[in-house]
Amino acid sequence: MTTTMTTSINRQKIIDDMSKIEVAGDERGLIEGFNVFVQQLPARFWNSFADRLVNKVEPEVVEATEYLLVNAAHECGYHTGYGGLAPEIRSTSNEGFPEHMIGVLLI
Amino acid sequence: MSRPTQLKLDHKFDADRMRHYLNGQLSVLHCHHYASLYTQLAVDAKETELLAAVSEETFAGVLTDYFDKNGAESLDDRIGAACGYFAAVGLGKMTVTYLGNDSGQIVLEESHVDRGWMKKWGQFDAPVNHIGRGYIAGMFSAIWGKPVRTFKVRETESIVTGAEESCFKVYKD
Numbered sequence: 001m002t003t004t005m006t007t008s009i010n011r012q013k014i015i016d017d018m019s020k021i022e023v024a025g026d027e028r029g030l031i032e033g034f035n036v037f038v039q040q041l042p043a044r045f046w047n048s049f050a051d052r053l054v055n056k057v058e059p060e061v062v063e064a065t066e067y068l069l070v071n072a073a074h075e076c077g078y079h080t081g082y083g084g085l086a087p088e089i090r091s092t093s094n095e096g097f098p099e100h101m102i103g104v105l106l107i
Numbered sequence: 108m109s110r111p112t113q114l115k116l117d118h119k120f121d122a123d124r125m126r127h128y129l130n131g132q133l134s135v136l137h138c139h140h141y142a143s144l145y146t147q148l149a150v151d152a153k154e155t156e157l158l159a160a161v162s163e164e165t166f167a168g169v170l171t172d173y174f175d176k177n178g179a180e181s182l183d184d185r186i187g188a189a190c191g192y193f194a195a196v197g198l199g200k201m202t203v204t205y206l207g208n209d210s211g212q213i214v215l216e217e218s219h220v221d222r223g224w225m226k227k228w229g230q231f232d233a234p235v236n237h238i239g240r241g242y243i244a245g246m247f248s249a250i251w252g253k254p255v256r257t258f259k260v261r262e263t264e265s266i267v268t269g270a271e272e273s274c275f276k277v278y279k280d
Contacts, residue, residue, distance in 0.1 A: 023136065024116065028217040029194030029201070036138035037223045039197035043133045045165040049145065049158055057152060065152070072144035076137050 139223025
């Protein structure tokens with residue numbers, strides 16, 4: 001007998017719903033949800049730091065720096081989804097920009 | 108000196124491109140893991156000044172733009188908007204204890220960066236809120252209409268080290 005496992009999770013719907021979410025800080029100035037604290041900052045802040053850091057560090061640690069920047073996005077997506085969904089990452093920048101310049105993260 | 112929140116927020120979502128805009132600024136939602144890992148990377152790379160500088164430049168621009176578009180000319184309006192924006196984007200609860208031409212003091216009763224770091228790794232033996240430090244420097248520049256790097260900011264007490272609140276001293280060299 002062959003058993004096929006099915007799931008009732010509509011991954012695309014979750015992604016669509018979470019992408020549209022509007023948030024604002026509570027009376028403590030914090031945004032809490034999905035077991036994490038969230039912030040909504042300008043994309044250029046994250047992108048500018050990532051790009052300038054990669055260009056500033058010594059050549060021998062560029063690869064490691066890029067890995068850590070991308071890993072930050074992966075961890076953020078993983079934890080925001082309670083570890084239940086693998087992160088899917090998209091860049092806010094135009095096509096062709098380095099992967100470490102990640103602005104939008106969807107789980 | 109306690110200021111009410113007087114902030115206008117205009118949130119737009121471009122469903123085709125999956126982009127969020129807050130007061131016209133392309134914005135992204137990230138959690139404390141992301142902020143903590145970026146901060147840790149800055150600490151490890153000895154580039155915390157870069158992280159603070161990028162924060163200062165970004166938020167000086169955001170706040171200056173907001174003041175211009177919303178006619179925020181009085182000191183009260185500008186302080187209210189700056190503290191309100193800090194809270195609205197989830198960075199924490201900020202109170203301006205005093206604000207002068209050459210110096211100032213800011214207290215954070217709550218801080219995303221500190222709370223996030225502690226949730227992820229626990230307490231730390233040094234301040235980690237370089238994003239907040241940069242925000243405050245940019246805020247002072249925007250409020251006084253001065254270029255970035257006009258003000259220096261030093262975190263003297265930190266939630267992440269066990270203090271009840273974080274405290275920042277602002278000064279000019």
